[in-house]
Amino acid sequence: MAEVVFARTAGMLAADSDGTMFLGDDLIPYLVLALGAALLVGNVAAMARPRPAGDRGEMVRAPLWRAVPLALVGLVASIWALATLVAG
DSSP states (O other): HHHHHHHHHHHHBBTTTTBTTTTTTGHHHHHHHHHHHHHHHOOOOOOOOHHEEEETTOOOOOOOOHHHHHHHHHHHHHHHHHHHHHOO
């Protein structure tokens, strides 16, 4: 009984008035764009503006061996998602 109620509620929340899903067929590219852009911007910001650290007041930068590849993954994901959305 509870499964039916949850399934109906999820269906009502996910579907528009005409029965189409939220954002239609473009949901995955939008999610990839959002995650890729967040990954890119977050890592570039971590490299550009280090956070203050501890008692001595020295600045701590994000390790470049980790931040640069993650920023590149975010860039590739964002470009792929934009190309998919524009072509689609």
